[in-house]
Amino acid sequence: PSFGFLFDIDGVLVRGKTPIPAARTAFRKLVNSQGQFLVPVVFVTNAGNCLRQEKADQLSQLLGVPISQDQVMMSHSPLRMFKRYHEKCVLVSGQGPLLDIAQDLGFCQPITIDTLREKRPLLDAVDHDRRPSILHSQEQLFSLSTVVLFGEPVRWETSLQLIIDVLLTSGYPGNPYEQENYPHIPVLACNMDLMWVAEAQSPRFGHGTFMVCLENIYKKITGKELKYEALMGKPSRLTYQYAEHLIRAQALQRSWEQPIQTLYAVGDNLMTDVYGANLWEEELASAAAARCRSVLVCTGVYSPHTEVPLDAGDSLTETVFHGHRDFRFDPGLVEPDHIVPDVDAAVDLVFQLENFAP
Numbered sequence: 001p002s003f004g005f006l007f008d009i010d011g012v013l014v015r016g017k018t019p020i021p022a023a024r025t026a027f028r029k030l031v032n033s034q035g036q037f038l039v040p041v042v043f044v045t046n047a048g049n050c051l052r053q054e055k056a057d058q059l060s061q062l063l064g065v066p067i068s069q070d071q072v073m074m075s076h077s078p079l080r081m082f083k084r085y086h087e088k089c090v091l092v093s094g095q096g097p098l099l100d101i102a103q104d105l106g107f108c109q110p111i112t113i114d115t116l117r118e119k120r121p122l123l124d125a126v127d128h129d130r131r132p133s134i135l136h137s138q139e140q141l142f143s144l145s146t147v148v149l150f151g152e153p154v155r156w157e158t159s160l161q162l163i164i165d166v167l168l169t170s171g172y173p174g175n176p177y178e179q180e181n182y183p184h185i186p187v188l189a190c191n192m193d194l195m196w197v198a199e200a201q202s203p204r205f206g207h208g209t210f211m212v213c214l215e216n217i218y219k220k221i222t223g224k225e226l227k228y229e230a231l232m233g234k235p236s237r238l239t240y241q242y243a244e245h246l247i248r249a250q251a252l253q254r255s256w257e258q259p260i261q262t263l264y265a266v267g268d269n270l271m272t273d274v275y276g277a278n279l280w281e282e283e284l285a286s287a288a289a290a291r292c293r294s295v296l297v298c299t300g301v302y303s304p305h306t307e308v309p310l311d312a313g314d315s316l317t318e319t320v321f322h323g324h325r326d327f328r329f330d331p332g333l334v335e336p337d338h339i340v341p342d343v344d345a346a347v348d349l350v351f352q353l354e355n356f357a358p
Helices: 022-028 052-063 077-081 098-105 113-119 156-168 207-222 237-253 270-284 312-316 343-353
Strands: 003-007 041-044 089-093 109-112 146-149 187-190 230-232 262-267 291-297 338-340
Touching (some): 022 052, 041 237, 077 237, 098 109, 230 237, 237 262, 237 270
Parallel strands (some): 003 262, 089 146, 187 230
16 A cells, blocks of 8 residues: 555544444455454544553454554654653643553653642632641642643643643742743643534533633733643644654554555544644645645534635634634645545545555
8 A cells, every 4th residue: 555544533433432333334444354454544633531552442442453552643642752851840731540641651750730739739729628628838849840731631720720830930839920930831732622522412622722721821810922842633743743653664564665655634623634634735745755635524523514714814713713822724724635424435535546446
């Protein structure tokens, strides 16, 4: 094969925990009788609340074909490359086995929001029932050098408060806020999805919504913009570069000698899957070996009944432009190469375009 697939998961293969019927049919076409893939396949998800192996196991059960962790790319996977932060004491926000995820990525000293809350009980004061009944003296000072946002947390008020505390005290939460600590300590963020789809009829808040809250609170207090050291997950360039690396590694492992010339990004979200594939095509394809083509399915966030505005001036309201603040809006970047009903139709289309007969 001279092509490979980048599959999104939520809205393409599942809705919440419910499989989309077309997924199993599609994947039966992608493997041989021994269960080996006929083309390189990587699952590129903006989820970040579990380890790659756990997601691979879920997908294997869901699709009825064996998936290895090397085929799975979580939103946080590129953090493996950020070695300069791995030795530092970092605050991690999100849900799931956060310490396991952070350590698997290479971080040696991660501290969760819950641990910080235990060490600084006076800081979490929004919920009256969670305020400490006995005021004890603050513990010894400790410093945090970086904030890592893996995904949306459970108790937003606690996470928003404590992350702001860390940013406004140069990493010494519990100290008075400083006026002159800008730019603040580094923030690394994974997954900018404003919304995602589960079983509900309408989309649900994603980590991008949490980031909108954090950015606006920081700006309201300081008058300055919150800055990110790096943004990961679709549609960031980093994510697509890393995904291409995984596709090539897979082809090499199978001794497929024909170079991979085209990647087909199959997704349900204009602002992540399509935008990211088109951004790759526009800014990276000349430097990379592969082209990237977007295939949009109608089983998730995207509805064929809603239109993207063609006038960029109309799109700058938050109600329309669902992309992250730091990404420019360009109508061309949210134009899919192909629109199909579901993932099974996507596989059929690609096989037809590539004249590929399994």
